[in-house]
Amino acid sequence: MNTEERIESHLKATTSHLVAEDRLEEVMKEGRRRQIRARTASVLGAAAMVALFVGVLSVLDSPPGDPTVATDPTTVTAPPETPATTLAPEPTTTVVPSAEPSGVIVADADGITVLDREGNTLLELAQDGPYTNVAWAAPDLRGGIVFQHETTPMPWEQGTILRLEAGATEPSVVVSPPPGSGIVPVGTGMGEAGQALLYYLADTPTDTGSESRLTTMDLDTGQTRDLGMLEPNTEVTAGGPVVATIQRGDCVQVSFTHITDGPISSPVAEECLPIATGVSVSADGRAVATLDGGELTVRAITSGDTLWRRSVPGAYMATSGEAGWAVRTPEETVLVSQTGARSLPPVESGWVVPYANLDVSYDAGLGGEDAALPCRPQDAALPPQDLPPAVAETRERLAALAASCDYDGLAAIVETDGTTLSFGDVGDPVEFWVAEGRRGEDPLGLLAALLTTTPAHDPESDYWAWPAAHVDPSDEASWTELEPILGTETVATLRQAVEGYLGWRVGIAADGTWWFYVAGD
């Protein structure tokens, strides 16, 4: 047996019995989570996609009080003192679909943030312009988000409801109020035929004040339907094809209407609920949730039966959305569904709504493709340079990928080569570059541009650096080369550093490994 055969035999003998657990599902799940973190908020919970059920939003003003809501004696109620995050699922009569919410959309002065069920931030739409100062948001049931600003920025009309569709890079107008009028969003809901419906109130001034007409719009076709005038001092909430109107007097009285079939007979409508009770119609329009005294009770609208309930100590607001309710307390936001409760970070101000399925492009966070994309495709032509073949090959690959804004391709090289992108913790390279883009940098464009400059070889570490000034600060020609790329002022500032050029630079090792693309020291 020769040496090669001995080595081969030994290696195979020492490893053939080794078995790693099949973790395909976990790997794909984690991969999906990272994809989402990097670029989209999407596809969390395949089961949730199957059974989308949509609730419409209702702000419930419920200070703590006695839990006096009607109960079903067959329903087991969790002890009020039990922390919301540890509540066990309760026995139920299955009416409400058991799809799980994937997380929540948070809308506030900073913009729109999408959190997953663990409270991780999946996406932030926080750029100046389209997403600042958002007052209300809801899933559009097609993977996107509809929202309205507190103060609508130009060029949209004040009070416009906008929609960021799945995969879109910028929002589009859903409805704008006529001059002098206002629009108050109520929520989104899934119609019986699967339509994505938006409910809103159109406020019109009259001689005696104003009137509010409840309107529903099919988000797929844009068709609207007038559901009638809302009586004064009446609140409204909706879910699926059902609208609930709420009147608060000595107690709370709720009535239900099917948007095509008319009034719905319900035992709940005959009750006089505690004055502080908040009301929210469930996703499919078949159940109504009431929040009172820190207890969320879900009841069938037609029978009045209690389906399930959960105690959320300190809860003061509940919002229904796809697949569940977001219940807010001063300490946490609890994502509640029929099958469980998840504790998320608290939201002190702003709007919170559950979602089941989002597919929002991270590009949208940049304010639209023409507004602030961190990378614009450009000419990939490189001047020839006298380099070792491996270095030249890597240079050409990097320049081509950067010029075509291929974040993925560059990130793959970073991962294989262990490229240093920062002297701090970078995490996902794509996220890092996108974040740089948001700060006004153009990391990929700059990478392509730097690779057109004259390099220098560092014999000590055996690598090539672009620009040459990084290796040899006395190389005047290199500094001059940088001026059209970085600007004369920036170059002048960089020249003041005693350590030499510490601006963005690229390093490729002699064997072609992409060593670094960093700035600073």
Place this chain on the structure above:
Amino acid sequence: MTALRHATTTRLRQRQFPDFYRVHHQPVFRALAATLGDVELAKEAADEAMTRAYQRWSTVSSYDNAPGWVYRVGLNWARSRLRKQTREYLDDRPPDSPVEQPLPDPDVERALRELPLEARTLVVLRHLMDWSYEEIGAALGIPVGTAKSRLHRVMNELRQKLETKR
């Protein structure tokens, strides 16, 4: 053998990530275990690398040697992790054997342990994974000629060590 593997890889490109995982997960893990000398670290590294492959599957699946990419990512991840743990023994200290049973050839094991990581990587890819120089070059991101000459040097070194022990 190589042609068959290339054909298999090409077919896999047409399929989905689960097919790729089922075919390549164990071989990549074993190669990492042999290289790193740490079975548990190799498992984690293989999982991490497979996760990254799935994350960028549309790009990775087009690579000439996608399993090689996964191996390299796993190896870099493991090295980075060890560095962070200030356990930088990979280049300085020989790894443990991936097996906890009598070694079939202790001299070979010792000689492999004495190799620097980069050299051990070449030997594992060539003699455990049966990869061609082209595949090794693609996996490690080095030119084919470099892979060939480096492996030649390493094998000469091993040959000298092992033959003097006979």
